Amino acid sequence: MFHSTRFKLIFSFLCVSFLAGGISLFIGARLLYDAVLMEATNQTRLALNAAEDVYQTHVRFIGLALNITTLGIGFRTSFIERNIPDLVDRLDRMAKNADLDFSGIALSDGRTLCRTGGNAAVDSRTDNPIVRYAMNKGASIAGTITVSRTFLETEAPERAGHIKFYSSQTSCPDAADAEPEESCMAIAAAIPIFEYRTTGRLLGVLYGGRVLNQSTEIVDSARKSAFFDEIQSETTMPAATIFFDTVRIATNMIDQKGNRAVGTRVSGEVKQQVIVRGKEWTQRREDLGDKYISAFMPISDVFGKRVGMLSVATLESNYGAVQRKLIFLFIVATGFGVLSAVGMGYFLARPIMAPVHRLIKASREVSEGNVSPDTGPLSKDREMALLQKTFKDMVESVKRTRMASQNQILQSEKQASVGRLAAGVAHEINNPLTGVLTYTHMLLRRTDINDDIRSDLQVIIESTERVRKIVKGLLDFSRQTKLDPEPTEINRLMDATIKLVENQALLKGVGIHFEAGDNLPMIVLDQNQIQSVFLNMILNALDAAKPSGEITISSRPALSANDIGHPGIEVAIADTGSGMPPEYLSQIFDPFFSTKDVGKGTGLGLSVSLGIVKEHGGTIRVQSEPGKGAAFFIWLPVERQVEQDESAGRGR
Ligand code: ADP
Numbered sequence: 065m066f067h068s069t070r071f072k073l074i075f076s077f078l079c080v081s082f083l084a085g086g087i088s089l090f091i092g093a094r095l096l097y098d099a100v101l102m103e104a105t106n107q108t109r110l111a112l113n114a115a116e117d118v119y120q121t122h123v124r125f126i127g128l129a130l131n132i133t134t135l136g137i138g139f140r141t142s143f144i145e146r147n148i149p150d151l152v153d154r155l156d157r158m159a160k161n162a163d164l165d166f167s168g169i170a171l172s173d174g175r176t177l178c179r180t181g182g183n184a185a186v187d188s189r190t191d192n193p194i195v196r197y198a199m200n201k202g203a204s205i206a207g208t209i210t211v212s213r214t215f216l217e218t219e220a221p222e223r224a225g226h227i228k229f230y231s232s233q234t235s236c237p238d239a240a241d242a243e244p245e246e247s248c249m250a251i252a253a254a255i256p257i258f259e260y261r262t263t264g265r266l267l268g269v270l271y272g273g274r275v276l277n278q279s280t281e282i283v284d285s286a287r288k289s290a291f292f293d294e295i296q297s298e299t300t301m302p303a304a305t306i307f308f309d310t311v312r313i314a315t316n317m318i319d320q321k322g323n324r325a326v327g328t329r330v331s332g333e334v335k336q337q338v339i340v341r342g343k344e345w346t347q348r349r350e351d352l353g354d355k356y357i358s359a360f361m362p363i364s365d366v367f368g369k370r371v372g373m374l375s376v377a378t379l380e381s382n383y384g385a386v387q388r389k390l391i392f393l394f395i396v397a398t399g400f401g402v403l404s405a406v407g408m409g410y411f412l413a414r415p416i417m418a419p420v421h422r423l424i425k426a427s428r429e430v431s432e433g434n435v436s437p438d439t440g441p442l443s444k445d446r447e448m449a450l451l452q453k454t455f456k457d458m459v460e461s462v463k464r465t466r467m468a469s470q471n472q473i474l475q476s477e478k479q480a481s482v483g484r485l486a487a488g489v490a491h492e493i494n495n496p497l498t499g500v501l502t503y504t505h506m507l508l509r510r511t512d513i514n515d516d517i518r519s520d521l522q523v524i525i526e527s528t529e530r531v532r533k534i535v536k537g538l539l540d541f542s543r544q545t546k547l548d549p550e551p552t553e554i555n556r557l558m559d560a561t562i563k564l565v566e567n568q569a570l571l572k573g574v575g576i577h578f579e580a581g582d583n584l585p586m587i588v589l590d591q592n593q594i595q596s597v598f599l600n601m602i603l604n605a606l607d608a609a610k611p612s613g614e615i616t617i618s619s620r621p622a623l624s625a626n627d628i629g630h631p632g633i634e635v636a637i638a639d640t641g642s643g644m645p646p647e648y649l650s651q652i653f654d655p656f657f658s659t660k661d662v663g664k665g666t667g668l669g670l671s672v673s674l675g676i677v678k679e680h681g682g683t684i685r686v687q688s689e690p691g692k693g694a695a696f697f698i699w700l701p702v703e704r705q706v707e708q709d710e711s712a713g714r715g716r
Contacts, residue, residue, distance in 0.1 A: 077409035085402040104383040111290035111376040112359040115304045118286040127206030127253035129162035134255045155180045166219035167272030170195045198254035198269045206253035207366040213246045227277040248277040249308040277313040307373040310335045339370045355380040419443045435463040486538035537668040547590045555580040561598040573611040581620040593676045600669040601637045608641030615639045638695035644688040
């Protein structure tokens with residue numbers, strides 16, 4: 065099955081485009097995937113900072129609420145006058161407004177004067193870490209604390225009944241005073257009350273705080289502020305979490321049952337990085353059955369001890385949708401690019417193929433006989449232009465060959481008709497000529513004729529002999545003589561021929577050298593005819609040669625030029641004579657072509673020689689340059705072909 069070149073071109077183009085598209089898709093998709101994940105990690109880290117702001121804002125808000133309460137003149141009066149109902153009322157209102165889980169007033173000796181809900185026993189002394197801090201430093205404080213179950217049961221019994229406590233199994237190396245008792249985490253503030261507003265004796269401390277365990281406000285508003293523009297469902301929403309040690313105590317992360325994942329833990333590695341080493345940490349891990357990108361930062365209590373962590377986590381699958389969308393767009397863009405490349409290839413292949421189609425059409429025209437086909441305008445592409453040029457050259461050479469073969473046919477026809485004419489004329493002239501010669505000789509033998517008549521008769525004899533020579537040439541040319549082949553040593557034949565012209569050469573002062581080839585095979589030929597060929601060529605060479613010139617004759621085994629591998633012998637006859645201009649070379653084998661003076665040449669020598677050599681199945685070629693001499697190469701085949709020719713000859 066043949067495919068069109070255009071199809072192949074487009075197909076190759078398609079393969080290359082798809083390969084390039086595929087590779088760029090593969091690499092592009094990977095890069096996009098990584099870029100989206102990196103972006104997601106960065107976003108999560110930024111969200112963590114926002115969550116921390118929210119956390120600190122809540123801490124500062126508690127401090128502010130307590131501060132405002134101590135600044136009121138009524139508060140100081142009630143405190144100094146120990147007006148417990150008024151103080152409790154104030155504490156209740158403050159706790160309600162600031163959303164506090166516990167608040168109270170501690171005296172400078174550590175006893176609690178009163179607290180929210182009014183359940184104070186003045187002598188109760190539970191360990192209140194924030195009060196302890198404010199007393200020791202004599203300064204306001206707001207921050208994170210861990211408080212024991214006992215503390216919370218005393219301070220806010222109702223709240224204590226609703227939350228879960230955890231024992232902090234902290235492995236902080238600096239946590240020598242870690243609370244072994246179950247505790248919870250809270251944000252709290254404590255404001256010292258001095259004798260004179262801000263100075264003087266420390267009279268007591270106003271404290272208050274909010275328990276973080278199971279609280280929702282901070283984590284929910286942290287999530288809102290960090291991801292305010294994300295519209296997602298409850299389950300896929302990013303989550304903010306407060307950890308006490310490694311336990312989630314407040315979170316909006318949803319577990320598999322759809323509840324807030326309070327009480328679940330993170331890996332020890334996170335604790336090691338964040339709580340022990342105090343570093344910010346991001347990770348991509350499976351948690352609660354889903355893959356999360358999480359960022360963590362440590363939470364330190366007011367004493368500077370890292371007690372928990374704040375974290376923000378986003379579901380990796382959220383970004384999966386973005387990734388898929390981007391990759392889909394990328395695939396669409398790449399596909400579009402590949403398709404446009406293919407489309408372009410289809411149209412670009414057209415101008416490439418147009419000259420090819422025109423050449424195909426032109427080839428058909430040539431095969432139908434038109435040797436001037438239209439190959440169209442010359443292409444601008446180098447290779448195509450070369451192809452067009454080569455095609456044109458080829459057509460030119462076809463044209464030349466055709467003309468040459470037509471010439472050859474013409475030549476043969478010319479030779480044949482001249483031959484027929486010559487044969488007829490020669491026959492007719494030969495007999496009367498013999499009569500003329502015989503009678504002239506008879507007249508010469510007579511004794512009663514004077515010298516004048518005798519010399520006239522001599523002229524008649526010479527002229528008649530010349531006419532006879534011409535007639536013989538005509539007969540030779542018309543192949544009236546039959547071949548008489550016999551095995552021959554070509555070197556011997558040449559030696560014998562040279563002997564015939566030696567004297568003539570000597571007289572003209574021209575040297576004849578024969579370089580006889582060794583081990584030449586015997587060749588079956590008509591010795592008389594081939595000798596006349598050699599003789600004619602040597603005489604032509606002698607005619608052309610200048611005195612002191614050279615004629616070099618050589619013989620060698622040679623394969624035929626037109627019949628590849630056919631063995632034969634080549635005889636070369638070269639001279640240093642006048643040579644011939646190129647236009648003569650095509651004519652010298654024509655009968656009656658001669659450049660010699662009238663009476664000197666008949667113009668039949670070479671045409672007769674060619675006829676004889678052809679009859680033997682051989683060829684003659686000639687090389688010559690004017691002024692540099694000429695060389696004739698006679699190639700004769702060895703026996704096999706001669707036999708064929710002979711049988712062909714016999715059949716004629
Ligand atoms: P003729 O010798 O009678 O002229 P040929 O057919 O033998 O006829 O030769 C034809 C012509 O070819 C010669 O007239 C001559 O012009 C040319 N020719 C042949 N052989 C040579 C040669 N060796 N050197 C130069 N010209 C030659």
